Amino acid sequence: MEQKEILALKKTAANIRKGVIIATGAAGSGHPGGSLSITDIMAYLYFKEMRINKEDPRHPDRDRFVMSKGHCAPVLYATLAEKGFFPKEDLATLRKTESYLEGHPNMNSVPGVDMSTGSLAQGMSAAVGMALAGKVDKKDYYVFVGMGDGELEEGQVWEASMAAAHYKLDNLICFVDYNGLQIDGKITEVMNPEPIAEKFEAFGWYVQSIDAHDFEQIEKAVKNAKKQKGKPNMIVAHSTKGKGVSFMENQAGWHGKAPKQEERDRALAELDEYIASLEV
Amino acid sequence: MSDKIATRVAYGEALTAMGEDERIIVLDSDLSKSTMTDMFRKKYPERHFNMGIAEGNMMSVAAGLATCGKVVFASSFAIFAAGRAFEQVRNSIGYPNLNVKIGATHAGISVGEDGASHQAIEDIALMRSIPGMTVISPSDAYCTAFAVKAAIEHFGPVYLRLGRLAVPLVHDENTRFEFGKGTLIKDGSDVTIIANGLMVQYALEAAKLLEEDGVNVRVIDMHTIKPIDREIIIKAAKETGCIVTAEEHTIIGGLGSAVAEVVCSEYPVPVKMVGIEDKFGKSGKPNELLELYGLTAENIVKKAYEAMQML
Numbered sequence A: 001m002e003q004k005e006i007l008a009l010k011k012t013a014a015n016i017r018k019g020v021i022i023a024t025g026a027a028g029s030g031h032p033g034g035s036l037s038i039t040d041i042m043a044y045l046y047f048k049e050m051r052i053n054k055e056d057p058r059h060p061d062r063d064r065f066v067m068s069k070g071h072c073a074p075v076l077y078a079t080l081a082e083k084g085f086f087p088k089e090d091l092a093t094l095r096k097t098e099s100y101l102e103g104h105p106n107m108n109s110v111p112g113v114d115m116s117t118g119s120l121a122q123g124m125s126a127a128v129g130m131a132l133a134g135k136v137d138k139k140d141y142y143v144f145v146g147m148g149d150g151e152l153e154e155g156q157v158w159e160a161s162m163a164a165a166h167y168k169l170d171n172l173i174c175f176v177d178y179n180g181l182q183i184d185g186k187i188t189e190v191m192n193p194e195p196i197a198e199k200f201e202a203f204g205w206y207v208q209s210i211d212a213h214d215f216e217q218i219e220k221a222v223k224n225a226k227k228q229k230g231k232p233n234m235i236v237a238h239s240t241k242g243k244g245v246s247f248m249e250n251q252a253g254w255h256g257k258a259p260k261q262e263e264r265d266r267a268l269a270e271l272d273e274y275i276a277s278l279e280v
Numbered sequence B: 001m002s003d004k005i006a007t008r009v010a011y012g013e014a015l016t017a018m019g020e021d022e023r024i025i026v027l028d029s030d031l032s033k034s035t036m037t038d039m040f041r042k043k044y045p046e047r048h049f050n051m052g053i054a055e056g057n058m059m060s061v062a063a064g065l066a067t068c069g070k071v072v073f074a075s076s077f078a079i080f081a082a083g084r085a086f087e088q089v090r091n092s093i094g095y096p097n098l099n100v101k102i103g104a105t106h107a108g109i110s111v112g113e114d115g116a117s118h119q120a121i122e123d124i125a126l127m128r129s130i131p132g133m134t135v136i137s138p139s140d141a142y143c144t145a146f147a148v149k150a151a152i153e154h155f156g157p158v159y160l161r162l163g164r165l166a167v168p169l170v171h172d173e174n175t176r177f178e179f180g181k182g183t184l185i186k187d188g189s190d191v192t193i194i195a196n197g198l199m200v201q202y203a204l205e206a207a208k209l210l211e212e213d214g215v216n217v218r219v220i221d222m223h224t225i226k227p228i229d230r231e232i233i234i235k236a237a238k239e240t241g242c243i244v245t246a247e248e249h250t251i252i253g254g255l256g257s258a259v260a261e262v263v264c265s266e267y268p269v270p271v272k273m274v275g276i277e278d279k280f281g282k283s284g285k286p287n288e289l290l291e292l293y294g295l296t297a298e299n300i301v302k303k304a305y306e307a308m309q310m311l
């Protein structure tokens, strides 16, 4: 990837992070931590990788993205808004009674959302269904999925994993946002899902491990995934929860808590400063 | 058609007969020889997928397929389809209003020998509580063929409640079914029996017994519990003055409740319910169990008199 391109993606990601802060700040609730840890992957997918068209968000041949960890709706919405699926101003209406931006993704109210999610693990299964439909129809689209590491504790993840491998869904590319944290604390202390890569390998997946905040690694992994045949793809993305906002980083407490006015301003200032530093 | 045919068999046949529609995808969960989707698999193996013993996953996979324009039939036993996978049906299928048809077989106590763990008696209550979910409990093979066709034609989630036990035909090839409408089988003026599923045959038997006694009975097959045919219920309340419902389901939240909800708010008259009275099922021969739980023509007759006496 060219340096120029990396800079552009970094800037886009920072703008998406600002969207997450603005949205959750205005809502007074929502999930910034896991939104910020998967932001770089979202920026890469929507701004470099996916075959999508904001003018025709339901095109049958489009690539799909399912936010299986639906509580990270803020980053999905901020990405879609950044991409132009709907006005960025609307992000500040998140979770409000009169808004179409539901607390968890709603495919029927938000343009660009491919699946309604919120109940952990169901999105992964739905993505398996989309990938299976792609095989039945002999279409060449890809289905991307964003999952949480805590989400892996849900039994349905492993049901879906078996099905994806059984039907050789190599058009399915999942990311586990491996930030090590869930609501009640460290994943290893709440209910240890590790070793993650080995588990998916045992389930018959093609597994790669990357740094979730390195665009070159993200791209390389996706390109690799697209080359291999016959297995579903898991990209275990080592990340920092709350990435990009210093006081939110690695704090389980920022999983499902919105920034107060002062915190919001501080976070936005940090991100603006970061964007300015990219432009020098 | 032979005299007796299980609605699950009629389901497998109807699905296979309509299988030319390439949008149809059938999912099963290691029960295809019991749910009868195996018939479809034999004819259209490329559109039948076994999802293994993982009903929750199957429902969400069905949802994903439906987002890609497929008409998906997902089958399992009713207890697992509506019970174990309830939340997947609610959140993956119901909430996004996806085009998934749940073919739930082995509903009710007529499952027989397998016993209570396999006898779904609360599935209708669960399914009809989901906004936008259509719920159909067909009475015989004709009614099932209609239900499968209606499910394909109707866009949105549908729950088809099917039985294991072979049941007699209560309709014939001339019966005209309509989506969301109860089917009047017999007109009458003294009392109305509203039944569905395998209870329709007993409703007709009960009507015969009552007629011998000079009571003029109306019988309605309320195959579609949701959306419920309010009109036919209100008309029955007004014209016959009392109602008996009969269902192979707990009386909490099923057909009886659905009928009572309409009657109470629109035209209050006595409603007596024949159904399972807040108990689990048990092992036994289907017909002995129906007797044991009061799912009989005699019990319908008894409740009809009770209803008429309240007037």
Ligand SMILES: Cc1ncc(C[n+]2csc(CCOP(=O)(O)OP(=O)(O)O)c2C)c(N)n1
Pocket: A033, A034, A035, A037, A069, A071, A118, A119, A120, A121, A147, A148, A149, A150, A151, A152, A154, A177, A179, A181, A182, A183, A241, A255
């Ligand atoms: C089936 C289900 N159970 C519980 C929840 C509540 N919940 C929301 S987020 C969350 C923790 C998720 O942790 P993780 O998957 O690690 O997400 P991330 O760290 O990326 O935010 C839980 C338990 C849910 N949404 N769905």
Ligand SMILES: [Mg+2]
Pocket: A034, A148, A149, A150, A177, A178, A179, A180, A181, A182
């Ligand atoms: Mg986590």
